[in-house]
Each structure stands twice: as structure tokens, then as C-alpha cells.
Amino acid sequence: MASPMTKKVLLMGRSGSGKTSMRSIIFADYMARDTMRLSPTIDVEYSHVRFLGNLHLHLWDCGGQDDFYRNYLEHMRDHIFRSVELLIYVFDIESEEQGSDFSQFADVIEAVEQHSPDARVYVLVHKMDLVKEDVRKAVFSEKEASILSQASDHLRIQCFRTSIWDETLYRAWSHIVYSLVPNTALLESHLNEYCTICGADEVVLFESTTFLVIAHATCIPHSDTHRFEKISNIIKQFKLSCRKVQAHFEGMLVQHHQLIALFENLTRSTAIMFISSDPDLMHTALISSNVAQFRAQLKICGLIG
Amino acid sequence: MYANLERWPATPSEGDNERAERAPRIVLMGSRRSGKTSMARVVFGKMSPHETLFVPSTAQPTLRLVANSDLVHFSIFDVPGDRDLSELRWRDAQMTPRDLFGRCVVLAYVVDAEADPYSECARLAEVAAAAKAANPRVQLEVFVHKVDGDHFLSEEQKLDCRREVEACARAELAELYAHGSDETVDPQQAQAYADDCLAGAAFSLTSIYDHSVFEAFSKLVSRALVPQRIVLRKMLDALVTACDMEKSFLFDVASKVYVATDSAPVDSASYELCADAIDVVLDVASIYAPDKTQQPEPSEEDTPVREEEPKQTRSNAASIQLSNGMALVLDEVDRNLALVCLLRTENLEKRDLIDYNLGCFRTALARLAALNASSAGK
Ligand SMILES: Nc1nc2c(ncn2[C@@H]2O[C@H](COP(=O)(O)OP(=O)(O)OP(=O)(O)O)[C@@H](O)[C@H]2O)c(=O)[nH]1
Ligand SMILES: Nc1nc2c(ncn2[C@@H]2O[C@H](COP(=O)(O)OP(=O)(O)O)[C@@H](O)[C@H]2O)c(=O)[nH]1
Ligand SMILES: [Mg+2]
Numbered sequence: 001m002a003s004p005m006t007k008k009v010l011l012m013g014r015s016g017s018g019k020t021s022m023r024s025i026i027f028a029d030y031m032a033r034d035t036m037r038l039s040p041t042i043d044v045e046y047s048h049v050r051f052l053g054n055l056h057l058h059l060w061d062c063g064g065q066d067d068f069y070r071n072y073l074e075h076m077r078d079h080i081f082r083s084v085e086l087l088i089y090v091f092d093i094e095s096e097e098q099g100s101d102f103s104q105f106a107d108v109i110e111a112v113e114q115h116s117p118d119a120r121v122y123v124l125v126h127k128m129d130l131v132k133e134d135v136r137k138a139v140f141s142e143k144e145a146s147i148l149s150q151a152s153d154h155l156r157i158q159c160f161r162t163s164i165w166d167e168t169l170y171r172a173w174s175h176i177v178y179s180l181v182p183n184t185a186l187l188e189s190h191l192n193e194y195c196t197i198c199g200a201d202e203v204v205l206f207e208s209t210t211f212l213v214i215a216h217a218t219c220i221p222h223s224d225t226h227r228f229e230k231i232s233n234i235i236k237q238f239k240l241s242c243r244k245v246q247a248h249f250e251g252m253l254v255q256h257h258q259l260i261a262l263f264e265n266l267t268r269s270t271a272i273m274f275i276s277s278d279p280d281l282m283h284t285a286l287i288s289s290n291v292a293q294f295r296a297q298l299k300i301c302g303l304i305g
Numbered sequence: 306m307y308a309n310l311e312r313w314p315a316t317p318s319e320g321d322n323e324r325a326e327r328a329p330r331i332v333l334m335g336s337r338r339s340g341k342t343s344m345a346r347v348v349f350g351k352m353s354p355h356e357t358l359f360v361p362s363t364a365q366p367t368l369r370l371v372a373n374s375d376l377v378h379f380s381i382f383d384v385p386g387d388r389d390l391s392e393l394r395w396r397d398a399q400m401t402p403r404d405l406f407g408r409c410v411v412l413a414y415v416v417d418a419e420a421d422p423y424s425e426c427a428r429l430a431e432v433a434a435a436a437k438a439a440n441p442r443v444q445l446e447v448f449v450h451k452v453d454g455d456h457f458l459s460e461e462q463k464l465d466c467r468r469e470v471e472a473c474a475r476a477e478l479a480e481l482y483a484h485g486s487d488e489t490v491d492p493q494q495a496q497a498y499a500d501d502c503l504a505g506a507a508f509s510l511t512s513i514y515d516h517s518v519f520e521a522f523s524k525l526v527s528r529a530l531v532p533q534r535i536v537l538r539k540m541l542d543a544l545v546t547a548c549d550m551e552k553s554f555l556f557d558v559a560s561k562v563y564v565a566t567d568s569a570p571v572d573s574a575s576y577e578l579c580a581d582a583i584d585v586v587l588d589v590a591s592i593y594a595p596d597k598t599q600q601p602e603p604s605e606e607d608t609p610v611r612e613e614e615p616k617q618t619r620s621n622a623a624s625i626q627l628s629n630g631m632a633l634v635l636d637e638v639d640r641n642l643a644l645v646c647l648l649r650t651e652n653l654e655k656r657d658l659i660d661y662n663l664g665c666f667r668t669a670l671a672r673l674a675a676l677n678a679s680s681a682g683k
Contacts, residue, residue: 033514201593222593224592224595227592227593230588230592231589231592234584234585234588234589235585237581237584237585238581238582238584238585241577241578241581241582242578242627244574244577244578245574245575245578245627245629245631246629247627247628247629247631248627248628248629249625249627249628250626250627250628251625251626252585252586252589252623252624252625252626253623253624253625254586254589254590254623255621255622255623256586256590256593256594256621256623257594257621258594259590259593259594261589261590261593275593277593277594
């Protein structure tokens, strides 16, 4: 087996902005409301996350208090900002000190640009649930514009609005991890082929612990562009429910009018969702055997462990 | 329409007032800000717990009609906390205890777990005694509510709180009895009175931030408010035996309250899991088959046309597998009623047997509903 590919991910932003909360929900199975009990992060908390067979993430959750930042930017500058694959910077939309938020952001960007010029940057405008729904879009656009205007031309920066209380969290993080998964193009071409052969409307591949989407193939277009993050959120919530009875979620079959939705573990680290509205395909045994074949095929290609 | 009538689901129709008045009734009482309105709205009105922070204090008694299906049809009478029983008014008229408790099936009394238990229980005793005097058949349910705050980090603390409330309610009732009479009362007699008042009363620990409030209402509804609850239990027992299941719940889909369950004891964790299973299945279905899940209520005109719809060979169903050798089977047995069963995974393999028995269950349920309708029509 090939040696694991480890990628360094920096998680930064001011104290209380929600970094640890998000990380705990996505990677450590916290419930949104359990995050109220988290205490401020002191210095850097390192965590090693195994994501898919061969891809390992090294998350550096950097405590956000001003003193720590002085330290990161001065004494530890090289250690922190060297060989960064990805920076996730979090803004608290309700923050009262926008001025210093931005100056810290500018310092971080400068340091990343200097030490890891190839890094990608994702900016999460967080706690959007605290903004009234009718103005969320406008508030976010404004914030996004001022963030992008701060940034240099060299780094690739993308902004998302997030909240731990809805699926926006999964939208942003799916995007982020998707950018880290190698071979997605090949994976998707296999998935597309499979989708066509077995007459599915849609086939989606999830990483099993986070339930983030890593690839999908869509044969019959669907109008809801946010459906994947909704599914991630829904299944993740249910996985937590299963944990309360000391069990893991292994699979689900939904037969609803003309819909059949099948969730099954595909490999050790992935799960597959199969959607079909074709009444001729309503035989679950058939679908299951298709899934088994596809699993074998992926194994042969060595695509995911 | 009366100003203080609410209806769930929120499609008011002609005659709601009358229906709400006639329906079997839960009287919801407790001190100010104890959480009565929040509870009712979270369970039956789909309000999220966080939104309840903005629920204004209830100024007037409010009647709510819950009409989700044939089985879930009752009203909730929400009484403002600070009002003395003697000065309650309903529709511009004085309300006597007989008016208040006459149609009452369950008196649900909410004790604020964060408040002083003695003053809470003194009032509880007073209300329970008045209810008993006005209508001896009233069933008392006590909700020891808001057990999610900082005082209740452990299960032990919650149980202590419940024990304290129960003991305190008993003592206050005995005291009330002793004081109510001029002569000196035999303490044993006072004790007997208190026991009698609390006979069959359940004390449940509740919070709107978790499943506990739904489970408490499930117990209340399935024990006292569902017509034919005895038959339903027998039907579920038969199903469980025939398919070798561990547990079964018949759920009201709109509220996640179970209206019936088999005779095996209910374990909270299984209840939570089954309730959450309904959510996950409906949420997935609503994304990929949205038009089908939000069917409009059939209006009068198109009712006959419905017969031309293609006959569905099977109902909406789902199954979920867990790693601990258990599986869940869900089946939509009727509009707004879902059967959720917990069974060992190996028994899931007898899928045909399960489908056959679920079919029998649906038929029996439909027959029961028809029976109910014809007897109500008379
Ligand atoms: N309303 C709301 N609150 C949130 C959200 N995300 C996090 N919080 C809350 O914000 C508070 C601070 O969150 P943390 O995750 O500890 O913040 P942090 O960035 O790790 O802070 P440091 O460790 O000091 O760097 C907690 O009380 C969370 O419950 C959100 O999306 N909405
Ligand atoms: N912590 C906590 N607060 C609750 C709970 N239920 C209700 N509350 C809060 O208690 C307050 C009073 O609730 P309300 O329903 O208006 O009380 P009422 O005066 O009895 O109608 C509201 O701010 C609710 O959010 C609960 O389970 N836990
Ligand atoms: Mg109220």
C-alpha cells in the first residue's frame, strides 16, 4: 500500500469565532449544542484525521487570542506557516471588533503568502444563523467583498457563509475536502459510468465518518443545488442518534412512491448513495449486487481504501 | 374565530371552535414561565426550542386543537400561570372548576425545576385537589420541566429533583387535607388522601431541548387520549410476535409522539432512535421526491377522483441497518401515522413475512378507523 499522503491544514481566526466547534462537529462527532461546553483553545491543538484510505489531514487548530497570534506571527512564524496546503480562516459575523479582525487576517495572509505561496485559502463567514434570514445574503456579500479586497492577487481565496445550525457547514467543508482528494476526476468518471449502466438518477460518494461528499454522478438533473449538503447534515445527525444506542449506522433503504434511495457502506472509508426513480429498477437485490460490483471495480483501480 | 384558538396543523376549517371544545382535553397548568406554551408549541406546533425564547407570556387561557389524524385528535387548554382558579374567565364568562375540569381527561401540571420546589408543589397540590373534587376521573401527569440547565448535569441530579418534587407534592396534599377540615385530622387519613390524589400520576423529567418532552407527551397521549388504545396495543403485540420484533411504535408523524406501542417496556433510547429514524427517512424523501411528500389535503371535489390513482403495491417504507445487529423498519400505515419497529437484523431477511404482517396491520387499522367513524356518526 502506498504511504499516506499527509496534508497540513491551518485553522485560524479570532478567539470565539467557532473554529473548534466546526472541527469538532465535522471530525469528532459533536452535536451542535455540545459546542457550548468547549473552552478556548490554548496555543495550537494538533489533530490527525484519517480521511479516506490514503489521505491524512493534519489539522492545526490555532487558538485565537491576541497573545498567541503575536507568537505565531513572530517567534513561530516559520513553524506555523511553512508547507501549508490549505488555510481555513474564520470570521465571526457578530464580532464587535471588525477592525482588528481584518488586520489579523491581513497579517495571516501575508505570512501564508510568504511561507506557502501555493496554499489555497478558504474564508468562512461564520455564525450566520445570528443574522436575520432576509438580510443574510446581503450581509454575506458585503463581508465577502471586503475580505476579497483585503487579499493579495497571488493566493486563491474562496468565501463561504456557515453556521453550525444548518447545512451551510457541510457545504463549505465538502468543498474544502473535495479540493484535497486526489484523483477526483478519475473517480467521477467511474461513478458516471456506473450511474449510466445501472440506470440510476444519481450516485453520490461520501466519506463515511464525516459524511462529506467526495464525488458524485448525476444522470437526471435535480433542481435543488444544495441537496448534497442537506443529505450530509441529515445522515450525520442520524449517525449521532445511532451512537446513543451504542451502534453505528450501516445502511438505509427508502422506498417512497416512485423513489428508491439506498445508502450502503462502499469501502472502509466511503459510503454510497444510490437514487433511482425508475420503477423498473425497484428491485433492491439488483441494486445491491450492482453496488457490490462497483465496489470491486474501485478496489481494482485502487482508488479508495 | 375566537382570538384565543390555535389549530395544528394550521389549516383552520369551519367548525374548529366547536371541534376544539368537544374534543377530549388536556388542561395544561403550572406557574408563570414554567414552559407550558413552549412545550405545547415545540411538540405539536413544530416550533424549534430556540424560538421559544421569544414566546410571550400567555395572557388569556388558550385552546389549541390538535387534529393530525383519527387517533390524534384532542385539544390543549393552556392556562396562564399566575391566575387564581376562582378568577379564570373563558369567553367573557366566569369559569368554575367544573367548567375547567369537566371535559378534562388529563391534567398536565408543569413544575419548573429551576424554581423553588415548595412553592411550586403548594400550587400543584391546590390545583390537583380542585381537579379531583370537580372531576374524580381526571388523570394527573406532572412534568418536572427545564431539566437541561446547569443544575442538571448528571442523570442522578435529575432523578433527585424528581424525587424531591414527588415527595413535596405528597406532603403538600396531605397538609392541604389537614387544613381543610376544622377538626384535627388523623395524619394517616391525610396521607391516604394524598396517595389517592397521586394514584396513577406519572412524574416525568422534561426539557424542550431533547427528546424527553416528546416522550412525556407520548406517554400521556398513548395512555389516556387515543381511542381504541387497548385494541391498538393488542394489534402491535400480535405484530411483534408474528415477526419476531423487539419493539414497535405507532407514531404520529407530525409530532413524533407515539400513539401506541406494544406491551414491552419502553426504553428512552429506543424511542429516540425510532423518532429520529422518521426524520431521516422523511428528510431524504422530501429532497428526492418533494412533490410526493407535500401532498395537499384532498379538497372536497377531487375526493372521488382519487380512486383512479394507480394502485400502489406497497406503502412508503424504509429499513435501516445498524452495526449492533439491530435494524429498523418503517412503514407509513396511514396518512400521518407511521409504524416504526426495532428488530434483529437476521429477522429482517424474512421481508415477505414482515410485509405481509404490515399489510394485515394496515387493514386492521383501516377497519378500526371505519368503525370509529360510523360510531362517531351516530
Ligand atoms: N450562534 C452560534 N454560535 C456558535 C456557532 N458556532 C460556534 N458557536 C458558539 O461560539 C462559542 C465559541 O466557539 P469555539 O468553537 O470555542 O471558538 P474558537 O474559535 O475555538 O475559540 P478559541 O479557542 O478561543 O480560538 C461557543 O459557545 C459556540 O457554541 C454558530 O454557528 N452559531
Ligand atoms: N432551559 C430551558 N428553558 C425552557 C424550557 N422550556 C421553556 N423554556 C424557557 O422558559 C421560558 C418561559 O416559557 P413559556 O413557555 O413562555 O412559559 P409559560 O409562562 O408557562 O407559558 C422561555 O424563555 C422558554 O424558552 C426548557 O426545557 N429548558
Ligand atoms: Mg405561556
